[in-house]
Amino acid sequence: MPNIRLVAATLLCVAVSVAAHAEDTEPAWRASALAMVPPGFVAGTAYRTNGSTGYLAVDPATSNDPKTPASVFAARQALVVTLTADAVRAVSAELKPRPESDPDNDDTDFAKLHADLAAKRASLPAGTEPCDLRAWSIDKDPGGLNVRAEPSVKARVLGTLPPPYRLKLGGSENTPDGGWLTEFRIIDFRDGWFLIEGAKPPGKDYEDEKRYPRSAPKPYAGRGWVAANKVGAAYANGATRMGGLFQAPFVDAKWMPAQRELGGALDTDGGPKRILACSGLWGLVESHDGVRGWWRALCSNQVTNCS
Numbered sequence: 001m002p003n004i005r006l007v008a009a010t011l012l013c014v015a016v017s018v019a020a021h022a023e024d025t026e027p028a029w030r031a032s033a034l035a036m037v038p039p040g041f042v043a044g045t046a047y048r049t050n051g052s053t054g055y056l057a058v059d060p061a062t063s064n065d066p067k068t069p070a071s072v073f074a075a076r077q078a079l080v081v082t083l084t085a086d087a088v089r090a091v092s093a094e095l096k097p098r099p100e101s102d103p104d105n106d107d108t109d110f111a112k113l114h115a116d117l118a119a120k121r122a123s124l125p126a127g128t129e130p131c132d133l134r135a136w137s138i139d140k141d142p143g144g145l146n147v148r149a150e151p152s153v154k155a156r157v158l159g160t161l162p163p164p165y166r167l168k169l170g171g172s173e174n175t176p177d178g179g180w181l182t183e184f185r186i187i188d189f190r191d192g193w194f195l196i197e198g199a200k201p202p203g204k205d206y207e208d209e210k211r212y213p214r215s216a217p218k219p220y221a222g223r224g225w226v227a228a229n230k231v232g233a234a235y236a237n238g239a240t241r242m243g244g245l246f247q248a249p250f251v252d253a254k255w256m257p258a259q260r261e262l263g264g265a266l267d268t269d270g271g272p273k274r275i276l277a278c279s280g281l282w283g284l285v286e287s288h289d290g291v292r293g294w295w296r297a298l299c300s301n302q303v304t305n306c307s
Helices: 004-024 029-036 109-119
Strands: 041-050 053-060 077-083 090-097 129-137 145-148 157-161 183-190 193-197 224-227 244-246 255-257 274-279 282-286 292-296
Touching: 029 041, 029 053, 029 077, 029 090, 041 077, 053 090, 109 129, 129 193, 129 274, 157 224, 183 274
Parallel strands: none
Antiparallel strands: 041 053, 053 077, 077 090, 129 183, 145 157, 145 224, 183 193, 193 224, 244 255, 244 292, 274 282, 282 292
């Protein structure tokens, strides 16, 4: 699968330009159409005007609820709006299936990545949501984070992920104050649990290979489930609008401004307060100022940001 950071870098300039342009060219009819959005839905971008018909992206209001998170693979709906002859005001509206491609699922590299993930559903546990994100364990329990055979606290423990680790004889000058965290890949989600694989010894990728001790803790590296509240990550550059989060995992969903941990508009400097769910290349997160929404691309780089 293509490297998400390379894809992001390729698309960044275009994505930012398109997002800024969309904000500047919001059609006049959108304001009057908002009153026609059905209960239980939230309006996003007015993505097309065709003569006397307008199309408004809408998503369920529960799309950013970790108990009912949206899926990037699911069919969407749109509010199809009948406009006045001059196309400046909404007259009526109807919620209809949205058969055409979304900005996220067009002929882009991200569409290809999501299609690849969807094709792998058969190899994943039934009733789960395919994901592709990089993350780390934030569990400080000296005994390590349990990796379980099923997404349940009652399931069999397959192994553990080490707590934060520091080399006893001193390590790299880049060693985080709290020690190196154990990194892994998230490949699936269900009901507050992430299915992970490929866990790496904490800090091994960042330290001098010759100085990394053989006695360093070794994580369970196979597939298994970990509780979502024990997982953290950094914001990566997902080639979409920065400064906030989306109501649903789509670039034309409602966008909400959000802040970094130390203040300032959210970007690739730092990570979310919590990771709640995932779908495809998107993570449902909570920012440090309490905004809950979707961000495309999370990474596990502990030395630099993931721009």
